[in-house]
Amino acid sequence: MSLDSVRAFFAREAPDIAVIVTPEPSATVAQAAAAHGVAPAQIAKTLALAFGERVVLIVARGDARLDNRKLKDAFGAKGKMLPPDEVAALTGHPVGGVCPFGLARPLDIYCDVSLRAFDEVIPAAGAIDAAVRIAPERMAELTGAVWVDVCREGEG
Numbered sequence: 001m002s003l004d005s006v007r008a009f010f011a012r013e014a015p016d017i018a019v020i021v022t023p024e025p026s027a028t029v030a031q032a033a034a035a036h037g038v039a040p041a042q043i044a045k046t047l048a049l050a051f052g053e054r055v056v057l058i059v060a061r062g063d064a065r066l067d068n069r070k071l072k073d074a075f076g077a078k079g080k081m082l083p084p085d086e087v088a089a090l091t092g093h094p095v096g097g098v099c100p101f102g103l104a105r106p107l108d109i110y111c112d113v114s115l116r117a118f119d120e121v122i123p124a125a126g127a128i129d130a131a132v133r134i135a136p137e138r139m140a141e142l143t144g145a146v147w148v149d150v151c152r153e154g155e156g
Contacts, residue, residue: 005102027096
């Protein structure tokens with residue numbers, strides 16, 4: 001179902017972008033980097049955070065870690081990572097396949113500026129073995145994302 005919603009999103013919004021399904025799982029940054037032959041940093045991981053009642057998705061490079069001070073400055077509150085069952089319920093995507101495309105319900109999406117280091121990034125595509133190759137600017141444009149600086153690079 002989730003992979004189908006992502007495929008439908010791209011068929012409607014960007015038919016030139018193909019969803020890639022790999023024979024091996026790519027649910028973690030390391031697995032995705034190996035499956036797609038890129039450095040872990042080039043994987044675009046999508047994190048779901050709650051700031052009080054507000055839930056947002058933050059897409060960041062694979063080796064970046066959230067910076068609590070920057071998060072508080074950007075969102076006005078301390079963020080809390082959502083548990084896997086809530087993430088799946090809110091996005092319609094399983095953990096390991098969470099992405100900003102084909103969401104079960106509208107959510108505010110933010111792209112960390114760390115992604116701009118690459119011409120192309122590889123976010124998941126709604127399943128633990130699916131992804132797309134996309135320019136960071138195009139991903140932000142297609143998803144209505146706002147650019148933020150909320151990460152420390154190269155730490156995880």
